[in-house]
Amino acid sequence: MGKQALDIFRQSLPILQVLSDSNRQDILLFLSENEKLTVNEITERSKLSRPAVSHHLKLLKNAGVINVEQIGTQRYYYLSMQEAVELLKKLLAALERDCL
Amino acid sequence: MGKQALDIFRQSLPILQVLSDSNRQDILLFLSENEKLTVNEITERSKLSRPAVSHHLKLLKNAGVINVEQIGTQRYYYLSMQEAVELLKKLLAALERDCL
């Protein structure tokens, strides 16, 4: 592993962090099955309270794996995982190169 | 994302968790550069105390990304990331299929 690989590791940190929680994994699952969902729609499907869901959505948004679109009073959340997938691809390539 | 993808997500949890910490990333870096290292050798390179390093090594070992070989009083830690890389590959494939 070189400095280059370490950089990729560090860049991936926020995504790895955000993915390593089953509640957040569930939310991503819901969004992958539904295109766009509001906080309340996600809460219905989840075991968490609305504020907890809202909190996890914030984390997911900060990590760049979801995005929001406001329509009236409702906020529709949807996946935006292009960057995350790119990063994970790079990470995987680095791991295969240096760690096997 | 289907149930199948969720399973992969869940299986990856321990690896994602263990990778989403910069101290542990550092340890993996040291091991990728050095083949085999003792706790003390890792501690020299790290900013952590020896018990802290020992603790993180235990987590890494439980997640299956490293292994130990004892030679006399010394324990040599080394990478064993084949499984982790396989899992991450599957995860990535699921993400590309269902989340883009």
Place this chain on the structure above:
DNA sequence: ATTAAATGTTTAAACTTTTAAACCAATAAT
């Protein structure tokens, strides 16, 4: 303007993780 609906924010409590200090166990060398 008031009210209702949807959602975000703040705060406090519970829980988990991380760390270091002190201690213990095993091996090897004298």
Place this chain on the structure above:
DNA sequence: ATTATTGGTTTAAAAGTTTAAACATTTAAT
């Protein structure tokens, strides 16, 4: 056998995370 070296374990404190309750904000409809 005694001692030194290596490394694991336990414990307690500190820091961080997660959750829910109460409160605040924003938009839409009457």
